[in-house]
Amino acid sequence: MIWFAGLPCPAAEPAFLHGEVLAMKIDGRCHCGFIAYEAEIDPGKVEICHCADCQVLSGSAFRTLAPVERDSFKILSGQPKAYVKTADSGNKRAQMFCPECGTPIYSSAADGVPPLYIRVASARQRNQLPPKTQYWVRSAQAWLTDLRLLPKFEEQ
Numbered sequence: 001m002i003w004f005a006g007l008p009c010p011a012a013e014p015a016f017l018h019g020e021v022l023a024m025k026i027d028g029r030c031h032c033g034f035i036a037y038e039a040e041i042d043p044g045k046v047e048i049c050h051c052a053d054c055q056v057l058s059g060s061a062f063r064t065l066a067p068v069e070r071d072s073f074k075i076l077s078g079q080p081k082a083y084v085k086t087a088d089s090g091n092k093r094a095q096m097f098c099p100e101c102g103t104p105i106y107s108s109a110a111d112g113v114p115p116l117y118i119r120v121a122s123a124r125q126r127n128q129l130p131p132k133t134q135y136w137v138r139s140a141q142a143w144l145t146d147l148r149l150l151p152k153f154e155e156q
C-alpha cells in the first residue's frame with residue numbers, strides 16, 4: 001500500500017483509510033525467543049491452509065498464514081533456518097523456522113524471494129487476526145466442523 005501525507009504514522013496499528021483496514025503492523029517471536037520479527041500484513045488476507053504439508057509441518061490440523069506486505073518483514077534478532085520442501089507440483093518453498101525451538105516463522109520461494117507468508121500463530125497480535133479464507137479444504141480434517149461439540153475445559 002502507499003502512505004499518503006497526513007495519514008497516521010504507519011507504526012500506529014492498524015492503519016485506516018476511508019474506514020478500511022489497509023495494513024497492520026505485527027510483531028512476533030518464536031517460542032524460545034531466539035527469533036523476533038516485525039512485518040506488515042493485510043488482516044483481510046489471513047487464510048487457513050488445510051494441505052497435508054501444512055498439517056505435518058505445523059504439527060496441527062491446519063496452518064494460519066498471511067502474506068507480508070511489500071518488503072516490510074524484518075528480522076529483529078536471530079537467524080531462522082530453512083527447510084526447502086518440494087510440492088507434488090515440483091514447486092520448491094523454503095520453510096523458515098527457529099533452529100533452537102522449531103517454531104515455524106514464515107515461508108518464501110526457495111531462493112528467499114518474496115512474497116513471504118508469515119505463520120500467524122507466532123504473531124503477538126494473532127487474536128486480532130481471524131482467518132478470512134480457507135484453502136485445500138479437500139484435505140481438511142473432517143472432524144474440524146465438529147469441534148464445537150466436544151467437551152470444553154477452560155484449562156487443562
Ligand SMILES: [Zn+2]
Nearest residue numbers: 030032098101
Ligand atoms: Zn526459538
Ligand SMILES: [Zn+2]
Nearest residue numbers: 049050051054
Ligand atoms: Zn498448506
